Amino acid sequence: MLKAMSTRRRTRTRDLLLIAGDHDDLLAMQHTLDLLPVCAYGQVFIEAGPEDEIVPVTAPSRMTVTWLRRGDVAGAALGAAISGWAGEWLPEPDAPERNCVVRVGAVASTRIEIAPELRELVDELHVLPDLTRL
Numbered sequence: 001m002l003k004a005m006s007t008r009r010r011t012r013t014r015d016l017l018l019i020a021g022d023h024d025d026l027l028a029m030q031h032t033l034d035l036l037p038v039c040a041y042g043q044v045f046i047e048a049g050p051e052d053e054i055v056p057v058t059a060p061s062r063m064t065v066t067w068l069r070r071g072d073v074a075g076a077a078l079g080a081a082i083s084g085w086a087g088e089w090l091p092e093p094d095a096p097e098r099n100c101v102v103r104v105g106a107v108a109s110t111r112i113e114i115a116p117e118l119r120e121l122v123d124e125l126h127v128l129p130d131l132t133r134l
Helices: 023-035 076-089 106-111 116-121
Strands: 014-022 042-048 063-069 098-104 124-127
Touching: 014 023, 014 076, 014 106, 023 042, 023 106, 042 076, 063 076, 076 098, 076 106, 076 116
Parallel strands: 014 042, 014 098, 042 063, 098 124
Antiparallel strands: none
């Protein structure tokens, strides 16, 4: 006997990830990406200087990797990208349907100022370890 399918949609919490860093954070960023489940969803921003710093990065298929060219001021392009992403993707404070997790590289975190508004809107904000010093 067949049962009628429910028309009620299941409420799911979806994690939205932002991983951002400088080329010098690449080892920690790749390690973090390697640990993500295949269903991970979000954005990766990596700021780099010369073109030879841009290398292939392996990420889950629903994580978009964007390389940013460093201008005269280190961290400026990355800071602008994070601000733009936050304005577009972060939910209103009373929207419970999505958890937002932001991971910023150790080198990048010293070059950009993480706005207080961003800290208030995300569920988790982490600074990745500097794996180049191990």
